[in-house]
Amino acid sequence: MALVGVLEVLNGLKRKGVIRDYAIGGGYAANYYLEPSYTYDLDILVFLDSDADYHALYKHFRDKGNKIENVYIAIDGTPVQFLPSYISPLFTDAIKRARRITVGGTHSKVVRVEHLIALFLVSFRPKDKIRILELLPLADKHLLDEILKRFEDEKTPLRQRLRRVLANL
């Protein structure tokens, strides 16, 4: 399984201190909670303090000879996109409170369903809106509301976006 290979690489980076922590997000996280559905890339929320750490992460893979294309780093044949925590407090919270999981004997973390909904409300593409509707029945409504309230701002009114998704049902 290619995913296990990627997770082993990420766990190795954590042990070496290149990254502080990480969690699986995006389509793979949606696959964790819902039925299997196609996704091209693996989104990894990565706990980093600064853009210098982000550059160091890319340099690490470049030096290792990993193919880097557009925003993706190919790890074990899987295009991986790293979303650094320093650009959004929502990412930091999602990593900190992520669920511990084991995949094929390898330990990892996947973002909680409530954070995943919030992250989809940020990206807010048509396919994200469909996933939000599918994930909502699995979410703790109080926790979701707390997360949306804490991390929304004028540019990304998360609760208003959720109401819009629900209104279009």
Place this chain on the structure above:
Amino acid sequence: MKKLLCAKDSEEFWQIFNEEREKRRRQLAKLPFARKVAILEQMQADAALLRSSSARKRRR
């Protein structure tokens, strides 16, 4: 399937169809994550094959 074949009209057909589809989705959602990832990776391999074969056709 039997239920679908017994549907008397379009409304009944779609009602049974949607119920069965939701039941299947719920079953698939309960699969272990590793099994879901194996299915997903098969989809990705199929999509890559399709992309490369369409690219070859375009070049011809």
